[in-house]
Amino acid sequence: MTVSFVIPFHNEEKNCLLMLGKVLDFSKKHKLNFEIIAVDDKSVDQTSSILKKIAQRNKLIRPIFRKIDGLEEGNTMGTALLAGTREARGNIIIWTMGDLADDPNTYLAIIKKIEDGFDLVFGSRYMPGGSRGNLDPLKAYLSSSGTRLARLFFRIPVHDITNAFRGFKKELLTKVKLEESGFSISPEFAIKAHKIGFKLGEVPTVYTNRIEGVSSFKLYRMIKSYLRLYLKLWFRLILQPCLFKFRKTIFRNRLADFFH
Numbered sequence: 001m002t003v004s005f006v007i008p009f010h011n012e013e014k015n016c017l018l019m020l021g022k023v024l025d026f027s028k029k030h031k032l033n034f035e036i037i038a039v040d041d042k043s044v045d046q047t048s049s050i051l052k053k054i055a056q057r058n059k060l061i062r063p064i065f066r067k068i069d070g071l072e073e074g075n076t077m078g079t080a081l082l083a084g085t086r087e088a089r090g091n092i093i094i095w096t097m098g099d100l101a102d103d104p105n106t107y108l109a110i111i112k113k114i115e116d117g118f119d120l121v122f123g124s125r126y127m128p129g130g131s132r133g134n135l136d137p138l139k140a141y142l143s144s145s146g147t148r149l150a151r152l153f154f155r156i157p158v159h160d161i162t163n164a165f166r167g168f169k170k171e172l173l174t175k176v177k178l179e180e181s182g183f184s185i186s187p188e189f190a191i192k193a194h195k196i197g198f199k200l201g202e203v204p205t206v207y208t209n210r211i212e213g214v215s216s217f218k219l220y221r222m223i224k225s226y227l228r229l230y231l232k233l234w235f236r237l238i239l240q241p242c243l244f245k246f247r248k249t250i251f252r253n254r255l256a257d258f259f260h
């Protein structure tokens with residue numbers, strides 16, 4: 001088993017060294033076979049040069065530098081995570097954030113749960129034992145509401161799909177086709193994997209708000225993109241198959257009537 005940690009960094013010059021240190025310490029302590037894919041996305045601060053320097057010293061850290069492309073506007077964390085995952089050589093992937101938001105103590109529980117047979121395992125702030133930590137109450141309310149809505153619409157069996165922090169078997173992404181480019185890749189991945197029939201699990205985690213750096217979170221844009229995603233997926237994954245089944249039944253009944 002090899003674990004690939006995929007970490008997105010956007011203007012994280014104050015956090016990136018500390019973050020890489022935490023993942024290295026954890027992986028060495030637990031004697032993992034591992035690598036770190038650091039995805040620097042459009043940073044305009046010193047993040048790129050810091051990553052270049054540390055990657056020269058440590059071959060287990062492989063940086064990817066994504067530059068601004070005219071077609072990609074706004075937040076592109078989703079595209080960055082996918083680009084990093086494509087480069088990963090491990091069979092278990094862990095997405096963990098570059099602003100030190102995720103608790104490294106959760107990594108081991110995620111890996112164990114995947115080894116126990118789960119396909120996609122979330123670090124969960126809202127299940128018993130988990131905590132939103134010092135995340136501000138409005139953001140916590142909105143992010144937990146995002147999952148509540150998904151539980152209602154799509155029968156999602158876990159409690160925190162809006163957090164990108166998760167681990168999964170790499171092979172999942174050969175079956176789950178992801179289209180969202182920004183933060184909404186997090187719920188999109190969960191909903192699509194669940195509807196295909198993959199086994200979703202969760203382990204408790206404690207969230208920590210960033211201390212350094214600037215947030216890429218935009219409240220209004222986030223609500224709009226989540227609602228648009230949920231409607232699109234509800235139509236595509238729930239309503240359309242129902243209509244298709246209904247039409248098939250009518251057609252079969254008409255055929256039966258015809259032959260009687």
Ligand SMILES: Nc1nc2c(ncn2[C@@H]2O[C@H](COP(=O)(O)OP(=O)(O)OP(=O)(O)O)[C@@H](O)[C@H]2O)c(=O)[nH]1
Pocket residue numbers: 008009010011012039040041042074075076077078080081097098099100101209210214215216217
């Ligand atoms: N690659 C990439 N990473 C990004 C982008 N936007 C944010 N990130 C990274 O993704 C992670 C999560 O983004 P944040 O800005 O922390 O978003 P958030 O966690 O909702 O908000 P705060 O923690 O309050 O700042 C951080 O590691 C960022 O550096 C982006 O456009 N591309």
Ligand SMILES: [Mg+2]
Pocket residue numbers: 097099101210
């Ligand atoms: Mg953050």
